[in-house]
Amino acid sequence: MDIEEMGRQIVDSAFQVHVELGPGLLESSYEACLVHELTMRGISTEVQKELPVSYKGLDLAVGYRLDIFVEKQIIIELKAVEQILPIHKAQLLTYLKLSNCTLGYLINFNAALLKDGLRRIVNNHPESSV
Numbered sequence: 001m002d003i004e005e006m007g008r009q010i011v012d013s014a015f016q017v018h019v020e021l022g023p024g025l026l027e028s029s030y031e032a033c034l035v036h037e038l039t040m041r042g043i044s045t046e047v048q049k050e051l052p053v054s055y056k057g058l059d060l061a062v063g064y065r066l067d068i069f070v071e072k073q074i075i076i077e078l079k080a081v082e083q084i085l086p087i088h089k090a091q092l093l094t095y096l097k098l099s100n101c102t103l104g105y106l107i108n109f110n111a112a113l114l115k116d117g118l119r120r121i122v123n124n125h126p127e128s129s130v
Helices: 001-022 027-040 086-097
Strands: 045-050 053-054 059-061 065-070 072-081 103-108 118-122
Touching: 001 027, 001 072, 001 103, 001 118, 027 045, 027 072, 027 086, 053 118, 065 086, 072 086, 086 103
Parallel strands: 072 103
Antiparallel strands: 045 065, 053 059, 065 072, 103 118
8 A cells, every 4th residue: 555545544544533433532532543443444553652863873762752653654643632733733744854754644633523633744854764
């Protein structure tokens, strides 16, 4: 499955979870259900994957974690907040840069309509690696 098809499967899975559960739950509930939905589709995921930071040969264990890492290629950052803020987008973009990934999804399950809480973010300049 190519990265674009995986992206379509992620979006469709998120919609399925949102239709079933609706807004108002904890982020951890959406995470578990989205991982289950992706797994049922044969898509491998890693949950709460540690993301190290390297600086000029110094490895920092600073506790960054990817909510869901899909097929070692796509990062999903989940939220259950009133609205997506610029800091949320910046967080995902930073994770993409640190992990050398090009594609990520920021999904806010607290939106009344999931399309209003879904952002596709592309990192055109990957520099590091997980």
